[in-house]
Amino acid sequence: MDELSTSPEEMDHLFRRESGRMVAAVTRVFGVHNLALAEDVVQDAFCRALEVWSLRGPPENPSAWLVATAKRRALDALRRERTARTFAPELGRLLESEWTVAATVEEFFDAGAIKDALLRMMFSCCHPRLSEDAQVGLILNILCGFSVGEIASAFVCGQAAVEKRSSRGKKTLAGSTRLFDVSVPADFSTRLPAVQRALYLLFNEGYHGASPEFAVRAELCREAMRLTAALLEHPRGATPATYALAALMSLNAARLPARVDSCGNLNSLFDQDRSRWDRRLIEEGLRRLDLSATGDALSEYHVEAAIASVHAAAKTTQETNWGEIVCYYDTLITISPSPIVALNRAIAVGQHEGPERGLNELRAIDGSDRLDAYLFYSAALGEFELRRGEIEIARNHFRTALVVARNPVERRFLEQRVGACEAAGP
Amino acid sequence: MSEFMFLYRGGNRPTSPEEVQQVMQKWMAWFKDLAAEGHVVDRGQPLERSGKVVQAGTKSIIDGPFAEAKDVVGGYTLIKASDISQAAELANGCPVLDRGGQVEVRPVMKLDM
Numbered sequence: 001m002d003e004l005s006t007s008p009e010e011m012d013h014l015f016r017r018e019s020g021r022m023v024a025a026v027t028r029v030f031g032v033h034n035l036a037l038a039e040d041v042v043q044d045a046f047c048r049a050l051e052v053w054s055l056r057g058p059p060e061n062p063s064a065w066l067v068a069t070a071k072r073r074a075l076d077a078l079r080r081e082r083t084a085r086t087f088a089p090e091l092g093r094l095l096e097s098e099w100t101v102a103a104t105v106e107e108f109f110d111a112g113a114i115k116d117a118l119l120r121m122m123f124s125c126c127h128p129r130l131s132e133d134a135q136v137g138l139i140l141n142i143l144c145g146f147s148v149g150e151i152a153s154a155f156v157c158g159q160a161a162v163e164k165r166s167s168r169g170k171k172t173l174a175g176s177t178r179l180f181d182v183s184v185p186a187d188f189s190t191r192l193p194a195v196q197r198a199l200y201l202l203f204n205e206g207y208h209g210a211s212p213e214f215a216v217r218a219e220l221c222r223e224a225m226r227l228t229a230a231l232l233e234h235p236r237g238a239t240p241a242t243y244a245l246a247a248l249m250s251l252n253a254a255r256l257p258a259r260v261d262s263c264g265n266l267n268s269l270f271d272q273d274r275s276r277w278d279r280r281l282i283e284e285g286l287r288r289l290d291l292s293a294t295g296d297a298l299s300e301y302h303v304e305a306a307i308a309s310v311h312a313a314a315k316t317t318q319e320t321n322w323g324e325i326v327c328y329y330d331t332l333i334t335i336s337p338s339p340i341v342a343l344n345r346a347i348a349v350g351q352h353e354g355p356e357r358g359l360n361e362l363r364a365i366d367g368s369d370r371l372d373a374y375l376f377y378s379a380a381l382g383e384f385e386l387r388r389g390e391i392e393i394a395r396n397h398f399r400t401a402l403v404v405a406r407n408p409v410e411r412r413f414l415e416q417r418v419g420a421c422e423a424a425g426p
Numbered sequence: 427m428s429e430f431m432f433l434y435r436g437g438n439r440p441t442s443p444e445e446v447q448q449v450m451q452k453w454m455a456w457f458k459d460l461a462a463e464g465h466v467v468d469r470g471q472p473l474e475r476s477g478k479v480v481q482a483g484t485k486s487i488i489d490g491p492f493a494e495a496k497d498v499v500g501g502y503t504l505i506k507a508s509d510i511s512q513a514a515e516l517a518n519g520c521p522v523l524d525r526g527g528q529v530e531v532r533p534v535m536k537l538d539m
Contacts, residue, residue, distance in 0.1 A: 056472070
């Protein structure tokens with residue numbers, strides 16, 4: 001029990017990482033209607049680890065220690081609550097008899113069974129009766145170990161609202177007693193797109209989210225990537241679209257280290273120090289993009305990953321193949337039309353054919369009135385106006401964006417753009 | 427140098443995995459500093475929160491301890507310091523204090539023989 005035997009990386013976010021796996025495994029045995037009890041059992045195991053490790057130092061294999069402790073606690077709870085509750089209906093008799101209960105629990109805590117349980121929980125969280133926001137919230141809460149308070153601060157919204165949504169979501173889950181069965185191929189394929197979408201939204205919340213804490217946002221991205229990797233490990237989960245999703249995450253996450261400078265200021269894609277992009281993630285992303293190129297279905301994830309790969313290949317903004325990017329956005333807008341996609345397309349057009357064309361595209365966006373409250377829209381207008389020398393108009397656009405800035409980082413970025421207008425001004 | 431016993435009492439339990447992580451890291455850092463300066467004689471042991479109490483008189487054995495949760499000793503450590511005020515100073519950095527707990531600092535009696 002020497003402190004030095006556990007590397008700091010191994011301890012990094014250990015509890016958050018283990019939480020989802022263990023809650024899923026315990027829930028698999030308890031039944032999803034006993035989710036709250038499963039969460040208590042896991043938190044209890046964590047507190048025990050805290051008590052022992054604080055004094056004795058963490059063990060050589062912290063993860064195995066936690067699994068063993070949770071398993072023991074789960075067994076205690078099964079014995080204690082046997083007469084008061086019913087557990088997983090499909091395991092019924094196996095859990096009732098003292099002859100079989102320990103062996104049954106043992107079986108559901110081996111590495112393969114834990115992976116399977118994690119996937120079942122992931123699919124359960126994407127219940128069709130829940131809104132996309134609620135699905136993402138449940139994944140964060142149950143599978144990523146974020147407390148309600150932590151979710152509220154990551155999404156910059158009220159704790160009461162998150163609490164309400166979370167308890168409503170858990171009630172929906174509990175309505176089905178058993179976790180989603182990932183062994184039925186037809187059910188699996190039907191639910192898979194919702195799971196991919198939720199992981200995509202989770203990643204985006206990290207990448208473009210409202211939280212002023214860069215570390216928090218990076219963690220949301222990391223969690224989305226971890227769960228996507230778990231999905232890829234399942235033979236039916238590893239579809240071309242999942243590979244494309246994983247590719248777009250890796251390729252975009254590669255730019256994260258350069259998005260914020262040492263003072264915590266936001267750098268737009270155009271001003272990033274590209275030597276700080278993570279080469280290992282870029283390579284992983286490109287490899288996954290290759291693996292996604294099978295089958296004949298082209299998903300929005302394929303197109304977004306392709307766009308990210310064009311950026312990754314360019315040494316500078318000027319050397320970027322903007323024409324290719326515009327083509328990809330043309331495709332994306334037909335598969336998955338949205339004002340935000342249109343905005344990004346307009347920016348690419350402006351890069352490719354000059355600010356005048358960019359401005360025309362921006363103004364032509366369907367529903368651009370809805371984008372007025374979106375700071376990246378005003379910021380893009382400002383950028384192109386500045387480039388064609390309309391400094392006063394540009395400054396006004398940046399000021400409009402400042403009004404809807406969600407955090408100090410965004411505010412500083414826009415103030416710096418207003419400053420650039422002043423420097424360029426007469 | 428004299429020896430002192432640190433008795434850790436109470437302290438709220440963390441409620442989320444990340445909170446567990448943070449508390450754990452504080453303990454690891456605190457112990458690392460104590461050990462680096464040669465203060466740790468024995469890291470000690472954590473104690474279960476429940477046990478038995480044997481009472482005088484009737485000599486009956488009952489479930490206990492009955493102290494309020496905040497007073498229950500959760501563990502102990504044996505440390506070395508030049509005097510009680512230095513020992514108390516060292517205890518002042520203990521992470522249990524951040525969670526509403528206490529550290530009782532007790533000099534180990536010296537045998538004057």
